[in-house]
Amino acid sequence: EIVLTQSPGTLSLSPGERATLSCRASQSIGSSYFAWYQQKPGQAPRLLIFGAATRATGVPDRFSGSGSGADVTLTINRLEPEDFAVYYCQQYFSTPYTFGPGTKLEIK
């Protein structure tokens, strides 16, 4: 089973700043097999990025994904108040398609 680790666990930033969230897999799987989700309290997760860098429909262009091999990054430029949430990465290279433990993005 591929284990994903995310860093940092919590990120405290102010609106207007840039957030950089990292996700690392326990083995190299190629960046095409990563997705990112946003989850707000009491809501289902929402797909943001798939194929490591492709934004899902309706996702603002301040969200971007990058990376390769075993490491991918989600960058959120010019943070808006609605961006403060928990973010999960997921790998779909091999089943079970595991998720990272999440990064909580909180308002500083």
Added chain:
Amino acid sequence: QVQLVQSGSEVKKPGSSVKVSCKASGGSISNSAITWVRQVPGQGLEWMGRVIPLLGTANYGPKFQGRVTITADRSTSIAYMELSNLRSDDTAVYYCARYANWLDPWGQGTLVTVSS
């Protein structure tokens, strides 16, 4: 645009089973896979397994293998997740989501509480 609507909350006794449904509206699940993910309160996301309705095949995560059955009815566009031999640590929100790889969209979630 496809939306997934799940059945309502359940309260179950330890040792019993629960069956949660996931209905697609605004589209069909025939040409998509449906994946089930669970989230224990305050914790992260766990991939449980998926079904490919067109093929009628399913595969499961090792943690749930033997206790979970995921099925889909193409004629009604409803997918099901049945979890048996429930334990207190199965108390969680269970989500369905479309597609086999990246998951989009997600159902609203179904809270299953296991308590004696």
